Amino acid sequence: MPANLTPQYKSAEARYKSAQSIQEKIDALEEMYRTIPKHKGTEKLCADIKQRLSKARQQQEQAGRSTKKGVSFHVPREGAAQITLAGLPNSGKSSIVSGFTNAAATVADYPFTTQRPLPGMLSWENVQFQLIDLPALSRDFFEPYIPSLIRVSDMVMVVVDLENIEGFEVVHDILLDNKIELVPSFKDADYHSRIVRIPAIVCATKKDCPDSAISLELLREVSGNLEVLTIESRNPADAHRLGRTIFEHLDLVRVYTKAPGKEANMNTPIVIRKGSTLMDVTSEIHKDFSEDMKYARVWGSGKFDGQRIQRDYIIEEGDIFEFKV
Ligand SMILES: Nc1nc2c(ncn2[C@@H]2O[C@H](COP(=O)(O)OP(=O)(O)OP(=O)(O)O)[C@@H](O)[C@H]2O)c(=O)[nH]1
Numbered sequence: 167m168p169a170n171l172t173p174q175y176k177s178a179e180a181r182y183k184s185a186q187s188i189q190e191k192i193d194a195l196e197e198m199y200r201t202i203p204k205h206k207g208t209e210k211l212c213a214d215i216k217q218r219l220s221k222a223r224q225q226q227e228q229a230g231r232s233t234k235k236g237v238s239f240h241v242p243r244e245g246a247a248q249i250t251l252a253g254l255p256n257s258g259k260s261s262i263v264s265g266f267t268n269a270a271a272t273v274a275d276y277p278f279t280t281q282r283p284l285p286g287m288l289s290w291e292n293v294q295f296q297l298i299d300l301p302a303l304s305r306d307f308f309e310p311y312i313p314s315l316i317r318v319s320d321m322v323m324v325v326v327d328l329e330n331i332e333g334f335e336v337v338h339d340i341l342l343d344n345k346i347e348l349v350p351s352f353k354d355a356d357y358h359s360r361i362v363r364i365p366a367i368v369c370a371t372k373k374d375c376p377d378s379a380i381s382l383e384l385l386r387e388v389s390g391n392l393e394v395l396t397i398e399s400r401n402p403a404d405a406h407r408l409g410r411t412i413f414e415h416l417d418l419v420r421v422y423t424k425a426p427g428k429e430a431n432m433n434t435p436i437v438i439r440k441g442s443t444l445m446d447v448t449s450e451i452h453k454d455f456s457e458d459m460k461y462a463r464v465w466g467s468g469k470f471d472g473q474r475i476q477r478d479y480i481i482e483e484g485d486i487f488e489f490k491v
């Protein structure tokens with residue numbers, strides 16, 4: 167039990183113990199969370215408060231809306247893929263989202279800083295990926311809606327602090343308990359089975375800490391066949407490396423369209439899975455478009471410029487299409 171609890175904390179705790187209603191409990195727990203000294207020694211207690219807070223909020227929610235169970239936070243998908251960040255408290259998830267995207271994720275040195283999912287867009291070349299900063303997972307406590315958000319995402323970034331590489335196993339086990347298996351890339355993915363198989367990469371943070379090289383080696387061993395990237399959230403080159411890795415592991419390619427006699431707009435690719443056909447591209451543009459299209463011409467490397475192609479043509483990275491309707 168930590169010794170240095172403040173008088174404010176103790177008085178909030180007393181109010182919690184004597185609370186008569188759920189709202190009073192929530193207010194007291196919030197005050198307890200605000201006033202508890204936040205450091206390694208209070209991590210378990212912080213987790214415990216968060217757990218009680220989450221339960222109390224659920225009770226309140228259920229009392230208010232009897233048809234809805236618990237609290238959920240759906241994040242509408244934007245960009246070429248949705249990637250959720252999973253990790254222990256303080257592993258550096260928010261640092262990555264705040265460093266690499268436009269989102270103002272709060273970074274702090276106490277556990278369970280992040281309270282709600284927060285999306286931000288990572289730009290890699292001409293592609294945008296949606297990163298979702300999530301509240302922490304831990305053996306003691308996690309918000310019950312987190313696995314459901316991870317389950318519907320395209321990819322998971324397991325964020326592991328090199329000072330505490332146990333984080334990988336904890337996240338891995340919590341997800342498996344929630345019927346989510348982590349696989350190295352899209353080739354092994356299955357988003358619809360009972361136990362979903364979601365592509366994952368491991369992002370190792372805090373490589374500036376002592377003995378990080380040894381920890382990194384150990385982390386690579388425990389991560390098995392998942393790719394491990396070291397990430398410094400202040401380094402734009404790491405954002406670029408991350409973007410490329412996501413693109414490659416999700417088996418994506420970029421194609422472009424052009425109007426007759428005009429140049430293609432290379433800033434706005436259609437991002438689509440490797441191995442797709444021309445018809446998949448047209449359905450991506452509009453569901454009726456494949457019907458209307460007579461044929462298309464393609465420009466790209468290794469092709470005769472303007473070569474005529476049919477619907478079953480297998481697309482390649484960088485192809486530019488002109489459609490004849
Ligand atoms: N030395 C060092 N500190 C880092 C690094 N990345 C993040 N931190 C620090 O680690 C602490 C936690 O960072 P956050 O990004 O808030 O961690 P989080 O995973 O979002 O934490 P929760 O929201 O509590 O789950 C902060 O004090 C950061 O400044 C790093 O690469 N090196």
Ligand SMILES: [Mg+2]
Nearest residue numbers: 259260279280
């Ligand atoms: Mg955070």
